[in-house]
Amino acid sequence: MQILDGKQTSSTIQDEIAAEVAAIRSAGGKIPHLAAILVGNNPASEAYVRNKVKDCERVGFGSSLFRFDETISEEALLDKIREVNENAEIDGLIVQLPLPAHISAEKVTETLAPEKDVDGFHPVNVGRMAKNLPAYLPATPYGILELLKRYPIETSGKHCVVLGRSHIVGSPMSILMARNDNPGNCTVTLCHSRTKDLKAQTLQADILIAALGIPEFVKADMVKEGAVVIDVGITRVEDASKKSGFALRGDVAYDEVAPRCSWITPVPGGVGPMTRAALLLNTLDAAKRSFYP
């Protein structure tokens, strides 16, 4: 069994991005600038957004954080997004999810200009992704593709089973793994809560991607010997022995599954850091006007 080290790979990608930012700076080009909107004070969301600002500093990007009380109206939030659309200094914007129940995440997504949608959630970017046209890819699936690409893992012709059909991870992941591209060219099975005999499906997987958000759901008897296992889960569970008071649990029962795998991602240190690296890659492409010249 070998580890797919997301932390190390993310660090390598950040170094590559920092070198490109230095080159842009010498050439007098546009320094990439990422903005984030955070509504409310969910501790996990605060931590993610803080990390994104830190990542920007590390690679030499500019960044802005716009914070709003959870009582902000939907219209006021949409107005802020329209303002960002018009702000030439800002190349990319993410609106941290989840949002309060009175705000439509879909309206927020569709109000942001597709060319600044570095989360890749706008229908234009989703459609371009599905057609294999150049587009911002959603950060978690994009990070997983980069991880697979940077290790000696062949995906062509393999059977990839995705667990979970969210619009953020499972659904785009299934599209990306089936595309005629590298990584890609898989035969893909997308499983969800209505799937019958899930174990019969997961045992077919050469590549198993778990994105259901149920801690330690994938057990050893669900995994084929030699499979590549990608764990997207990051559920916070109380843990009094930790300084923070919580521990992170993946969707995979790591200790029992890992011995069966050829490759596996740890939690933490697997998909999470790659998600952050992918957001930086998208922001770099936004500043370079790679997809929307």
Ligand SMILES: Nc1nc(=O)c2c([nH]1)NC[C@@H]1CN(c3ccc(C(=O)N[C@@H](CCC(=O)O)C(=O)O)cc3)C=[N+]21
């Ligand atoms: N508009 C939007 N875009 C997102 O991409 C988005 C979002 N909203 N809402 C929440 C989810 C979750 N997400 C993560 C990012 C980094 C880690 C990450 O860095 N994880 C570290 C551990 C971090 C820790 O210690 O808490 C790791 O797995 O090693 C995890 C999860 C992005 N999301």
Ligand SMILES: [Mg+2]
């Ligand atoms: Mg994630």
